[in-house]
Amino acid sequence: MDDAHRPAIRYVVAGGGTAGWIAAAVLARFLAPSSATVTLVESEEIGIIGVGEATVPLIAQLNALLGIHEPDFVAATNGTFKLGIEFVDWGSIGNRHFHGFGDFGEDIAGLPVHQYWLRLNGSTAAPPLAPLDEWAMPWAAASRDRFAPNAAMKGEAAQFRYAYHFDAALYAAYLRRVAESAGVTRIEGRIHAVGRDGESGLLTHLALETGQKVEGDIFIDCTGFASLLLGKTLGVPFKDWSYWLPCDSAAAVPSTRAGRLTPFTRSTAKSAGWQWRIPLQSRTGNGHVFASRFISDDEAVAQLLDGIDGEPLAAPRILRFTPGHRERFWEGNVIGIGLASGFLEPLESTAIQLIQTGVARIVELLPDARPEPALIAEYNRQTTLEYERIRDFILAHYCRTRRDEPLWREAASLELPETLKHKLACWDASGRIPLYELESHQEPSWASILIGQEAWPKRYNPRAGVPPEEQLRTMLEQRRARLAEAAERMPAHDHFISRTCASDTASAATA
Ligand SMILES: Cc1cc2nc3c(=O)[nH]c(=O)nc-3n(C[C@H](O)[C@H](O)[C@H](O)COP(=O)(O)OP(=O)(O)OC[C@H]3O[C@@H](n4cnc5c(N)ncnc54)[C@H](O)[C@@H]3O)c2cc1C
Structure with a gap:
């Protein structure tokens, strides 16, 4: 059949959250x-x-693809800008470091800057160096509560990227408007049964409580933790990663906005988990991600409330999850996206990224309504690898800790996945991280976490020892000074927002 006479493919998306x-x-x-x-x-x-x-x-790629105008989007979602994550008390109590969306400068003689930093930092002949973070533009700006888009900067001061913080409910509503204007039909109703073809087992329709039947060719399961199609209907097993990622609960509470808007997320390690702080224009989002084996809900809530810097705006809400993913993300004519397909804890804010890459893969690998087994297998292979890479990166935040509480002692003694074991062995041997296929986090991110937590390698790459120390020190210090100057010229994050993308709700709330 030629393309002109092919019937239109009916995609049915079950669930209207972010995914x-x-x-x-x-x-x-x-x-x-x-x-x-x-x-x-x-x-x-x-x-x-x-x-x-x-x-x-x-x-940013998703926004560009959907034709989303940044100021409009940030204003509509009560959004702020994010240059990275500040980690507090990770590794040991009192430790503070920043994982920014940028690197530490151009390689020198083919070696990444952190190698030279390790060399100078280990030198006893001169005063200690400033923290490695100061060689990256995101921290130069974030530590001063400054923000400007990289497109507004020049040269090495433009070598960074940024993301957003936003109100999840407003974001879903915003995306709904974008999707409906692109031609999506929305049907309100609770799915209570799923129709399947007796022979092939493929899904044929969703039956709603209203009596309506929604027929389709391809079903995208976005029903959240319920995993109604992939999990409950098709019975695709769940690969449970609780051994490696012990946090299985979160207590979340919004609070009144306090002080200046920080252009970064803060993650503070706690006795049995960690706490997030996400600044929005009108309020602050807070949550305590914890391992329920090590702390009760009441204690977790008490720690959460103790660690917020505004007044709580609601009663804390407890959420439960199991870290891991469905063994297959695509089965028959069902593809799971978002929480319906898996969840790692939110330490590096990777869930929406996984939604995005999952959808991009559908577009790439699903040319028509007859899914080919080879393409299904490829989808599942790539998505599984992406999950495993992120799991290893998250686990690297936990496993080199020196904290002395039960959760952290356990984390430091885990039998690690082979992929991570190999990476860390290479790190220990020479301060380098080998990268595999489908990595979300490149070497500067790994160096940032490991050096930030003072998980020192035994030695640096000997080639970093070649340049004369004084010359190297001057070169690095000059870059640090240039970044600091460039950051000083950026507007305050608050001012940038109020000038370019202030939300009506936030103005009303703070008026
Ligand atoms: C504690 C915590 C913190 C997080 N923090 C971050 C973060 O900082 N950054 C990040 O990227 N991600 C984060 N995530 C993940 C993020 O929340 C999700 O990936 C994202 O919201 C997508 O959710 P979803 O659309 O898959 O599911 P949901 O938002 O749960 O949506 C499910 C949809 O399915 C519908 N549905 C379910 N059952 C039925 C039914 N029977 N009939 C009809 N409709 C149905 C619901 O109505 C809803 O519309 C966090 C998650 C948790 C648990």
């Missing part, structure tokens, strides 16, 4: 209306999870 609306919006934008229809079913009564307020820079 559902991103999937629907991207499919509708990418597929010609003559070749596909996109219908999304969601239940207002069930609602969305409503957390997920910090992102990574990949989101």
Whole structure:
């Protein structure tokens, strides 16, 4: 059959949280209306999870793809800008370091800057160097509460990226408008049964409590932790990573905005987990991610409330999760996206990134309504690798700790996945990190976490010992000074927002 006579493919997206609306919006934008229809079913009564307020820079690509205008989007979602994550008390109590969206400068003689920093830092002949973070533009700006987009900067001061913090409920509503204007049909209703073809087992329709039947060819399961299609209907097993990632709960609470808007997320390690602080224009988002084996809900809530810097705006809400993922993300004619397919804890804000890359893979590997087994296998292979890489990176934050509480003692004695064991062995031997296929985090990110936590390698690469020490020190100090000067010229983050993308709600709330 030629393309002109092929019937339009009916995509049905089950669920209207961040995952559902991103999937629907991207499919509708990418597929010609003559070749596909996109219908999304969601239940207002069930609602969305409503957390997920910090992102990574990949989101800029999604925004560009969907034609989203940044100031409009930031204003509509009560958003702020994010240059990275400040880690407090990780590794040991009193430790503070920054994982920014940028590197430490151009390689010198083919070696990354952190190698030279390790050499000078180990030298006893001169005063200690400033923390490695100061050689990266994100921290130069973030430590001064400054922000300007990299496109507004020049040369080495432009060598960084940024992401956003936003209100998850406003974000889902914003994406809904984008998706509906791209042609997505939304149906309100609770799915109570799923129709399947007796022979092939493929899904045929969703049956709603209203009596409506929503028929489709390809079903995208975005039903959150319920995993209604991939998990409950198809029974795809869940690969549980609790051994490596012990946190299984979170207590979340919004609080009144306090002080200046920081252009970064803060993550503070606690006795049995860690606490996030996410600044929005109108309020601050706070949450305590914890391992329920080591602390009760009441204690976790008490620690959370103790660690917030404004007044709580609601009663803390407890959420439960199991870290891991479905053994297959795509089975038959069902593809799971978002929490329906898996979840790692939110330490590096990677869940929305995984939604984005999952949807991008659908567009790449699903040319028509007849999924090919080879392409399904490829989708599952790539997505599994991406999850494993992120798991290893998150685990690297935990496993080199020197904290002395039960959670941290256990984390330091875990039998690590072989992939991570190898990476850390290479780090220990020479301060380098080998990268594999489908890494989300490059070498500067690993160096930032490991050096930040003072997980020193036994030695640096001997080639870093070649340049004369004084010459090297001067060169590095000059870069640090140039970045600091460039950061001083940036506007304050607050001012940048109030000038370019202030939200109406935030102005009303603070008036
Ligand atoms: C504690 C915590 C903190 C997090 N922090 C971050 C973060 O900082 N950054 C980040 O990127 N991610 C974060 N995440 C993950 C993020 O929240 C999710 O990845 C994101 O919100 C997507 O959720 P979702 O759309 O998959 O599910 P949900 O938001 O739960 O949406 C599920 C949808 O399915 C619908 N649905 C379910 N059952 C039915 C039914 N029977 N009939 C009809 N509709 C149904 C619901 O109504 C809803 O519309 C965090 C998660 C947790 C648990």
